Amino acid sequence: MKKNIAIPLLLICLIVIIMIMLLRSCSQITRETTLVPPVNISLSLIPGTPKEKSLVVLRLFSRKLQQEMLDGSPISSIQIIADENTWTDNITFSLAKGKDKTTEIDKSRITLLRAQKDKKIAFHPRTVFQIFYAIEPSACLIPGQELSARLKLDKYTLKSNKVTVPPVPKNxxxxxxxxxxxxxxxxxxxxxxxxxxxxxxxxxxxxxxxxxxxxxxxxxxxxxxxxxxxxxxxxxxxxxxxxxxxxxxxxxxxxxxxxxxxxxxxxx
Missing domain, CATH: 1.25.40.10 (Tetratricopeptide repeat domain)
Structure with missing residues (x-):
């Protein structure tokens, strides 16, 4: 009787071990196939008055190339492909407060003011590109919430830092x-x-x-x-x-x- 019980238990343990190994293998494959962006974006907010526009400045740069330069490695460059829709259709701005649900800002409130016109963008260690957007009206930027951006550039998805929307001045x-x-x-x-x-x-x-x-x-x-x-x-x-x-x-x-x-x- 004990032998009959031991055999199923051994089979169950063996199945569990195989499943764990498969899960670890899949996880490793996912990590290996995830594309690490060679370029980065940072976000700055220039807040306006509630009924007028606010400005958002996205700065594109390559932390990877900057680190290579600091390490004394040979100077290299990175080529990224963009198109006419990159800076409009491929950008989203979101607002969040703490761990609450993130809300995307309606694209009708966002206007592209200035961006790169070249389809091939070359990054070097000291390269910084600035992209300017207007968000109007500023009242949609709720004080205390965190503004961030997500940009699909070429085959990469770039995520910016988060900036807290400041309170509206009273004087x-x-x-x-x-x-x-x-x-x-x-x-x-x-x-x-x-x-x-x-x-x-x-x-x-x-x-x-x-x-x-x-x-x-x-x-x-x-x-x-x-x-x-x-x-x-x-x-x-x-x-x-x-x-x-x-x-x-x-x-x-x-x-x-x-x-x-x-x-x-x-x-x-």
Whole structure:
């Protein structure tokens, strides 16, 4: 009787061992066939005001090539194939809070502003490509939630870092600062208005003059831009706004370039 019971138990143990070995083998095959992307993406959010747009900047680079350069390995490059739909149809932006369900942002709210036009994209150790998107209105970006992106590029699926959507500012200055940051990249006409509000709210902060200079320079008012940049440099030491500053070297370089332009009588 005991022998009759022992035989089925041995068979069951043997079957379990075989199944475990098969599962491990399948798992190893899956890991080996999974394509590890040779390039990476990082996401930055430039938040706007609730009724206006926010900007998202995706940066494409190759951490693999960067590491090879740091290790002293021979310099190589990576070729990635893209098409006209890569930056629109193959991109998804998602919002999530903690472990809650992730929600994709409706594509009708997303506009591609700037992207690579080449179908063959060559990556080198120091290569960084920037892709700009607008999400409108910003009210769909709920404060406290985490924004991330997924991009299908060639035969790879790239996942970005997660960025927490910041709270909406409650005062005029900080709202104007958001508008200035957005319009410095999109609309110099609206940037002038935002810069004027910044100066009105905090006349001894460099920020209003910095953005005023950008707007005036973009409109080819080089004399006015030079004056604004000098004001920005004058007030820079008194400015203490965290995370919203331009290092003085940027302001100084703007001043020097415009001074040389004036001296040489050129506008380029």
């Amino acid at each position: 005029k200055h900080d709202l104007a600062l958001r508008r200035a940051r957005i319009h410095s990249l999109t609309n110099s006409g609206h940037l002038i208005t935002a810069a004027e509000t910044l100066i009105q709210e905090k006349s001894e902060s460099h920020l209003g003059y910095w953005y005023q200079g950008i707007a005036l320079e973009d409109n080819r008012n080089y004399q006015g831009a030079l004056k604004a940049y000098k004001k920005a440099l004058q007030y820079y030491p008194q400015s203490t706004e965290s995370k919203h500053y331009e290092p003085p070297v940027y302001i100084i370089s703007k001043i020097r370039r415009l001074q040389n332009t004036k001296k040489n009588g050129t506008t380029n």
